[in-house]
Amino acid sequence: MPEPTGVIHDIGYQRYTGPRLGRRHVFGALYVHGLRTAFGLGRSAKAKIFPWLVVGIVLVVAAGVTAVRSQTGQAVMTYARFVDTMSWLVIFFVAVVAPELVSRDLRSGVLPLYFSRPLPRGDYALAKLGALVTALWLLLGAPQLVMFLGAAFTTKDGLHGVWTELGDVLPSLLYAALWALVFASVGLLIASLTSKRAFAAGGIVAAFLMTAPIVGVLSIMPSRTVNELAMLASPSFLLHAVGLWAFGDKLEPGAAADQMIGDFGPVYVGAAVLLVAGCVALLLLRYRKVAAR
Incomplete structure (x- = not known):
């Protein structure tokens, strides 16, 4: 009977002895990675074309x-x-970026790795959501800052003119943040439902564009109340209604704002808040079920 000839080789594997940074750092790393992904940073040149075209x-x-x-x-x-x-x-930006953030992970099967300690399942969803919200706010906010700087340097009213411009741009940056919150929460929720990026993109576009005709139908109904509440049927029009209530003639000239939404401005604000809260809650629930598989 031949003698065993097996040999055990030491190939240098060692236990990790460095610092373990914990949940907060993992969340931050995932958020930064998601923000970079939104603009194609650290990826191929092809992945950078669309986001930077939109930025341009x-x-x-x-x-x-x-x-x-x-x-x-x-x-x-x-x-x-x-x-x-x-x-x-913004609609098409979300339709492209949201599937990149979550649908790719669903398809590649890396979620069990993400959900291993110390990253809870909810942190994954919130980090991705935070990255998309930040990307959208930068997309809408940075051009406003360009407009503000141009107006501030060319104003003929001196410091008073600069303060006037500042008083106009700050509420608009908050308005852009609301757009970012609504678009990101709706878009990411839809994208999280499928691992196919094409289906996710189509669903996002449909949610924002296919609901617009409903608003048109409701706005010509014989009931004035139905007309004034018609914008609740579409996320984009819902945000426009919030803008009408907050900015009035800065969005629509004259009394058009009152004619379009009447006294229902606070209702639209509440609906926007509920829409964001509902989408975030469903997103967290979605990833709790995904992780349980």
């Missing part, structure tokens, strides 16, 4: 508005109006 478009529009104002002295677009005008770009 919004910055060019902001620069054009600033240039016209500096030459004519007339503001062709308010800060709040800029946010509303760019909404169609």
Whole structure:
């Protein structure tokens, strides 16, 4: 009978003896990674084309508005109006980025690794949501800052003019944050339901664009109350209604705002808050079930 010839080789594996940073650092790393993913940073050149094309478009529009104002002295677009005008770009940005943040992980099967300690399941969803909200706010907020700087340096009213511009841009940045919260929460929830990025993107676009005709139908109903509440049927129009209540003629000239939403401004604000809260709750529930598989 031949003697055993097996040999045990020491290939240098060692236990990790460095610092274990814990839950907060894992959450932060996942958030930063998600924010970089949103803009294609650290990825291939192909992944950078669409997000930076969108960034370029919004910055060019902001620069054009600033240039016209500096030459004519007339503001062709308010800060709040800029946010509303760019909404169609935001929809497609979310439709592309949200599936990249969550659908890819579902398809590749890496979630069990993420959900191992010390990262709870809810932290994963909140980190991805925070990254998308930040990316959208930067997308809408940075061009407003370009417009503000252009107006501040060309104002003829000195320091008073700068303060006036500051009083206009700060509420608009908060308005942009609300857009970011609503679009990110709705988009990420839809994307988390499927591992196929094409299906996720289609669902996100449908949620924002396919609901618009419903608003059109409700707005021509014979009931004035139904007309004034019609914008509740679409997330995009819901946010526009909040803007009408908050900014009035800075979004729609004259008395158009009162004609469109009547006295239901606070109702629209409450609906926006409930929409965000509901989507976040469903998103957390979704990942609690995914992790249990």
